[in-house]
Amino acid sequence: MSRSARVSFCMIVRNGSATLPECLRSVAALCDELILVDSGSDDDSAEIARSFGAKVIHTRWPDDFSAARNVYLEHARCPWVLSLDADEVLSDVDKDDFIRALEGHPTTAFLLPIRHYFADGDVPEPTLPSKLHREAPPGPPYMATTIVRLFPRLSGMRYCYPVHESVVPAIQRAGLRVGHCAIPIRHMGYLNARKDSHAKFALYRSLGEKKIVEFPEYFLGYVELGKVYLHARELGAAARMFVQAIRLAPRCVEAHYFLALTLLRQSRYAECGQLLRSARRRFPANSDIRQIVNLFRRETQAIPADVSSMPISSRPIQ
Numbered sequence: 230m231s232r233s234a235r236v237s238f239c240m241i242v243r244n245g246s247a248t249l250p251e252c253l254r255s256v257a258a259l260c261d262e263l264i265l266v267d268s269g270s271d272d273d274s275a276e277i278a279r280s281f282g283a284k285v286i287h288t289r290w291p292d293d294f295s296a297a298r299n300v301y302l303e304h305a306r307c308p309w310v311l312s313l314d315a316d317e318v319l320s321d322v323d324k325d326d327f328i329r330a331l332e333g334h335p336t337t338a339f340l341l342p343i344r345h346y347f348a349d350g351d352v353p354e355p356t357l358p359s360k361l362h363r364e365a366p367p368g369p370p371y372m373a374t375t376i377v378r379l380f381p382r383l384s385g386m387r388y389c390y391p392v393h394e395s396v397v398p399a400i401q402r403a404g405l406r407v408g409h410c411a412i413p414i415r416h417m418g419y420l421n422a423r424k425d426s427h428a429k430f431a432l433y434r435s436l437g438e439k440k441i442v443e444f445p446e447y448f449l450g451y452v453e454l455g456k457v458y459l460h461a462r463e464l465g466a467a468a469r470m471f472v473q474a475i476r477l478a479p480r481c482v483e484a485h486y487f488l489a490l491t492l493l494r495q496s497r498y499a500e501c502g503q504l505l506r507s508a509r510r511r512f513p514a515n516s517d518i519r520q521i522v523n524l525f526r527r528e529t530q531a532i533p534a535d536v537s538s539m540p541i542s543s544r545p546i547q
Contacts, residue, residue, distance in 0.1 A: 234331040235261040237305035237382065238312070241297045243290065245315025246272040248417060253281045255319040259327055261307050266300045274315070293436070295388035302386060310382045316418040317343070330410075338380035338400045339410040344371040347419040355459050355487060358520045372419075379410060390444065392436035393453050433457050441470075448477035452484050459491055467491045482508075482515055489521045498529055 238260035242249065253263065263283035267275050268290040275285045286304060291297055302310065309331055313319060344362075346369050347353050352361065356372055363370045377396055380386065383403050388394045400407065437454035444450055455470030471488035474481055485508045492501035505522050512518045 234309065234328040235307040236309040236311050236331070237262050237264060237301075237307040239264045239266075239298075239301035239305055239310055240313055240315065241266045241268060241294070241301070242270065242274050242278075242315045243268045244270045244272045244274060246270075246274045246277055247421075248316045249274055249277050251318050252313055252315055253278065253283070256311065256313065257281055259319075259322070259324055260311060262305070264301045264304050266297055268297055293391040293439075295390055295394040298388040298394060302382065302388070305382055308382055309379065310386075311379050313378065313414060314416070314418070316416060316421075318415045318417070320413045320415060322412045327412075334408060335381065336405050337408040338377050338396070338405050339408050340375040341378045341410050341412060341414055343374050343376060343414045343416050345374065345416045345419055346371045351419075353419050355456050355490065357483060357486060357517050359517050375409070377407065378414065381405065390447075390450070391439050392433055393440075393449070430457065430461060434461075446477060448474045448481060448484070451477070452481065452487070455484075455487060455491075459487060459494075462494075464491050464495050468495070480511070482512055482517060485512070486517045486521050489525065493521075493525060493528055496532075498525075498532070501525055502529075 236259060238256045240252075242265055245252075257263065263278070263281055264286065265275070265278040265283045266286045266288060267278075268288055275287070278285050284304065286300060288297070288300055298312070301312075311319075344364075345353065349370060352370075353372060360372050360374065361370065362373055377400065380396055380400065383405075385403065386396060386399045388396055389398045397407075434454070434457050437450065437457055440447075440450045441454060451470040451474040455467045455474065458464075458467035458470060468488060468491045471484045471491060474484035475488065478484065485504065489501050489504050489508065492498075492504065502525065505518070505525055508515075508518050509522060
């Protein structure tokens with residue numbers, strides 16, 4: 230194997246023993262070293278990792294996902310880094326094809342598609358409708374996202390943000406291009422999410438609040454925290470987050486969609502209608518905006534005429 234294509238598989242984990250073996254089996258043959266940062270497991274995650282030949286680094290949870298991930302970047306030794314979470318599995322890929330792709334793109338960081346599977350009738354709210362799919366013929370439903378999970382290990386490559394952490398700022402500083410990798414990651418975490426949903430919500434809320442304080446100009450931080458508040462039905466707080474996201478990034482479709490959804494749930498129909506008129510002009514072909522417009526029409530047809538026919542307010546959305 231060419232030295233230029235050697236890969237460090239890196240991950241953080243805490244009590245991931247139920248899914249960790251399948252995760253590690255999916256990457257062990259592709260990678261030259263396995264590194265696991267354990268942030269306080271009281272199960273046998275570390276022993277499972279060592280059985281695959283992984284180097285295990287024990288650390289206290291730093292209350293920051295980027296800080297935890299940067300620990301493994303300090304220990305990785307190969308020119309490439311591949312990362313999964315313990316409840317994720319890399320789909321089958323031919324090793325020779327994988328290596329050739331890396332050798333042919335030495336200055337590219339790769340976005341990988343992730344399929345977040347969930348049970349029928351248990352959609353991981355809040356989610357853009359365009360991200361919801363179902364495997365044929367018919368298979369399980371899933372939510373589709375992409376994220377950089379495979380990248381060159383260069384000097385200065387670090388994760389950023391305490392939650393929804395990213396290497397994209399470092400990639401941009403390094404002048405790397407971002408490409409798309411067709412190998413899907415299968416994420417099973419939503420299938421078992423209910424058992425720890427309260428603790429996860431509290432963590433994502435506290436780290437999301439920390440994130441917008443530390444990065445007040447980063448619009449996606451407000452979208453992410455707004456979705457946490459929306460899921461918890463803290464609608465006033467959610468609306469404020471989405472409004473701020475739109476102020477920072479007027480072309481953010483996601484912020485427009487979720488602000489409209491929040492206003493609908495608050496019965497703020499006039500303000501919602503005003504927002505949607507603007508969104509339709511701004512994003513005339515967007516399917517998510519069309520869906521929320523249709524939802525608005527269905528709901529306003531069901532309310533008393535003196536409310537649904539209210540004139541559009543000139544008062545700014547708060």
